[in-house]
Amino acid sequence: MNRILVWFRNDLRVHDHAPLFAASQKAVEVIPVYCFDPRQFDTIELGFAKTGSFRADFLLSAVDNLRKRLNEIGSDLFILQGKPEEEVSRLALELNVDAVFFSEEVTSEEKYVEEALEKKLWKEGIKTESFWQSTLFHLEDLPFPINQVPEVFTQFRKECEKYAHIKKTFPIPINLKLPELDVLRGEIPSLKSFGLEKPDADPRSVLVFEGGEEEGLRRLQTYFWKNDCLKDYKQTRNGLLGADYSSKFSPWLALGCLSPRYIYEEIQKYEKAVKKNQSTYWLIFELIWRDYFRFIAKKHGNRIFQLGGIKSNVDKWLRNEDLFWIWANGKTGIPFVDANMRELNTTGFMSNRGRQNVASFLVNDLGIDWRWGAAYFESQLIDYDVCSNWGNWMYVAGVGNDPRENRYFNILRQAQNYDKKGDYVRTWIPELQGLEGFDIHIPFELSTKELKSKGVNLGSIYPHPVVKMRAYI
Ligand SMILES: Cc1cc2nc3c(=O)[nH]c(=O)nc-3n(C[C@H](O)[C@H](O)[C@H](O)COP(=O)(O)OP(=O)(O)OC[C@H]3O[C@@H](n4cnc5c(N)ncnc54)[C@H](O)[C@@H]3O)c2cc1C
The missing domain is CATH 1.10.579.10 (DNA Cyclobutane Dipyrimidine Photolyase, subunit A, domain 3)
Structure with missing residues (x-):
């Protein structure tokens, strides 16, 4: 193929990136794109923003860093704003691409967008290819079809551990070729444009969380190698204060700045170089929980957002x-x-x-x-x-x-x-x-x-309890 557009979503990295790597192998020219979807910043019925300022701020830095990472391998990032199904398809047409590659999501809003985009592109004769990539175990390697994912986590984990393997990470593509284009590459929007303010930093924060692949990789270096915390993870993971009681990988995992398979490979290296024990396994165990919720969401669709979840339908809830x-x-x-x-x-x-x-x-x-x-x-x-x-x-x-x-x-x-x-x-x-x-x-x-x-006046400086607490001994 001549030109492939890679649409980035919750996979804001260049390491272990299936669509980017595949595009680099199949096309002469690759056009990386990110689109800010205003629907993600709407205010919901309860009166607050769907995406609050901490996450929005983290996202902006993650996209900014993705552009930098792409620049380092000879490319760039096109930044769009609007509904991706309209904006990405518009750009794909304008740039005359042969195909659009992206990673597959599982939940309804994301599915709606990708399906609508595919329909538009197909009408114009542009091919699409979606890639599974957010989990440790690949969808195609599960030892059961998706509609038979075990409901109980332990069974899911044991069967995966026994029968599935974890695929190797993809290398970072080198020398991505971007076409010579007159089209503007677009700027990262400001928080203000989403009606949000930059959140104040608080010295009590467990960590200064900054979005982006580089910061995610740095956090892994610090937690595993510099501070040597992995060998104690199982004992410390229930902590409440400080940077190192747990990995704090979650914000980078959520936006795909870190790949879970990359973390897995680093754990394996650590086990060889430093120590292999219950703690090193336990981080993998927790990453399997993350996989499990993703596969359960794929299996049950919209039910995960509904009152009765995947179990009951009894409406016993207060809406006060x-x-x-x-x-x-x-x-x-x-x-x-x-x-x-x-x-x-x-x-x-x-x-x-x-x-x-x-x-x-x-x-x-x-x-x-x-x-x-x-x-x-x-x-x-x-x-x-x-x-x-x-x-x-x-x-x-x-x-x-x-x-x-x-x-x-x-x-x-x-x-x-x-x-x-x-x-x-x-x-x-x-x-x-x-x-x-x-x-x-x-x-x-x-x-x-x-x-x-002790200088405490209940009901004035601190409230009386809203409910009587159960005994604790
Ligand atoms: C009510 C509730 C809501 C939650 N919402 C989220 C969420 O929106 N995003 C999110 O990433 N996690 C969520 N979790 C799971 C968990 O609390 C966080 O992943 C974890 O606290 C993140 O800190 P860490 O990266 O230091 O975790 P670590 O203890 O270092 O674990 C490493 C990684 O394993 C995964 N993991 C660990 N525990 C869980 C779990 N119970 N479920 C799924 N994955 C897990 C995460 O990706 C985490 O980054 C939620 C848990 C509860 C009880």
Whole structure:
């Protein structure tokens, strides 16, 4: 073929990039394109933006860095704004390309766009080819057809580990040839153009998250090689404070700045060079969870966004906006929940332990429609990934693939296990810092006299709890 347009989506990298590599092999000239879709920045019914400022800011730097990476291999990035099904097809026609290559997504909005684009291109006689590439295990290597993906994670994992292999990464193409064109390459839009402000950096953030392949690769270097954290991952992964209790790869994985197979190959290198133990395996184990939610989403389609998820259809949920906002704003009066929500709102990130607890609190203790929580996370999380987010929320809400009926997290018991001395809550709720040790988790159990002696006035500087908490011992 003479010219292939490569449409980048959630795969903002040049390493292990199936469509880019294939295009570099099959075409004389390759035209890389990214299109900002304004629908991703709409305001949803609950009154907040589908993409909040942390994620939008991360995305802009990721696209910017992709252009730089492409420049380094002799190419460039065309930046478009508008509906990709219209804009990408318009450019493909204008530039007279033979084919458009892109990576396949699994959920409805993304599917709608790719199918609409394909239809338009086919009408014009332009070929398309889609590539599967966001998971560790390739779709075609699964040991079962997609409609028979096991509902239980352990079965899925064991069968994949036994019967499937993980494909090698694709090399970075060298010397991509871009045609001589008069067409403007386009500029990266500003946050303001999406109605968003640059978020303030907070010194308490676990990490300075900057979008882009280079930063993703750098984070891997630091976590694996420089700080040598991988060998302890299993013991530290439930932490709450600091950069290195877990990998923090998720924002880069979500936008495809890091390939999971590249991470896998680096783990293998680490196992040879440094140590192979349960921790090195456990990171692979977690990446298989990520695969699992993607394949479950492909199997069940739109059901992952629906009230009953893939399990029940009982509408037992409250839709009380006041209560929802108390949770979202971190004003429940339950310090462990509020600290986590404040971290999310202030930095765009929250630990896995925190996510499980605040999600369980919203659905189990407050009884609020789980989809509201999932939508709020979609807006706020810097690492939002459609399958991991909605899949995990279904799981916590008991409408997913958990063999256990009720995934209740006893917040105070969790606080005892994971923040016994209260350091995490003290970081995020300074108005309670007079309370020593575990007392900071239970101001509502202390007498007014005790509270007063520590400078805490419940109902004034910090709210009374919105619900009575279950006993924790
Ligand atoms: C309610 C809820 C919502 C979530 N929403 C998202 C989301 O939108 N995007 C997202 O990437 N993760 C989501 N997770 C999963 C998990 O919390 C994050 O992947 C993890 O906290 C990211 O930090 P890390 O990269 O340091 O993880 P690590 O512990 O270092 O794990 C390495 C990688 O494994 C994958 N992983 C780990 N745990 C899970 C999991 N439970 N499900 C799927 N993948 C996992 C991630 O890609 C992660 O980057 C959610 C979890 C819950 C309970």
